[in-house]
Amino acid sequence: GAVVSQHPSWVICKSGTSVKIECRSLDFQATTMFWYRQFPKQSLMLMATSNEGSKATYEQGVEKDKFLINHASLTLSTLTVTSAHPEDSSFYICSARDWASQETQYFGPGTRLLVL
Amino acid sequence: SQQGEEDPQALSIQEGENATMNCSYKTSINNLQWYRQNSGRGLVHLILIRSNEREKHSGRLRVTLDTSKKSSSLLITASRAADTASYFCATDGGDMRFGAGTRLTVKP
Numbered sequence: 001g002a003v004v005s006q007h008p009s010w011v012i013c014k015s016g017t018s019v020k021i022e023c024r025s026l027d028f029q030a031t032t033m034f035w036y037r038q039f040p041k042q043s044l045m046l047m048a049t050s051n052e053g054s055k056a057t058y059e060q061g062v063e064k065d066k067f068l069i070n071h072a073s074l075t076l077s078t079l080t081v082t083s084a085h086p087e088d089s090s091f092y093i094c095s096a097r098d099w100a101s102q103e104t105q106y107f108g109p110g111t112r113l114l115v116l
Numbered sequence: 117s118q119q120g121e122e123d124p125q126a127l128s129i130q131e132g133e134n135a136t137m138n139c140s141y142k143t144s145i146n147n148l149q150w151y152r153q154n155s156g157r158g159l160v161h162l163i164l165i166r167s168n169e170r171e172k173h174s175g176r177l178r179v180t181l182d183t184s185k186k187s188s189s190l191l192i193t194a195s196r197a198a199d200t201a202s203y204f205c206a207t208d209g210g211d212m213r214f215g216a217g218t219r220l221t222v223k224p
Contacts, residue, residue: 093158112156
């Protein structure tokens, strides 16, 4: 089946630094990618939707200047957490929708971010 | 925002028993999917049911969908200790939105 990878799988950083997370669709083209955040013992919350070559659409309450999303190609989207703070510590999961099969959305393995 | 509610929030059963989890949602959907997540790990896709389907089976899993009531249920039969995980429903209406999840514990 289709695979979505994320890098890094985990990251620890100091408060105030920026962290970039990459999401790649490995064997299919993804016109649309999604970013989710999951806090401990909670569900996945959609943060933003990005279409290749255009600006991301952010969910209500998600700061677009803090969570920068770039979807520069059909196989790569990046999420940059700028000036990270401890409350940004979370599990970030990306997902990609297969252009050929719009019904199917594949999820990456997630990136665990810990901000000290 | 989340799509809807799942109940129960937590469920504890003995091995061999059946587990039923329910999911309600708010908007129109193309399909509804169920996922499993072990603690601290990624999602595992279990089953997809389309909006024009009412019931679907996959191994020990049985999923129902009632679009008039905007609800779905996941039944796991003959549960095993390895089924212990969190289970989420997710509705697909162009993007996927998740329910709150049910934490299932199966005691050996």
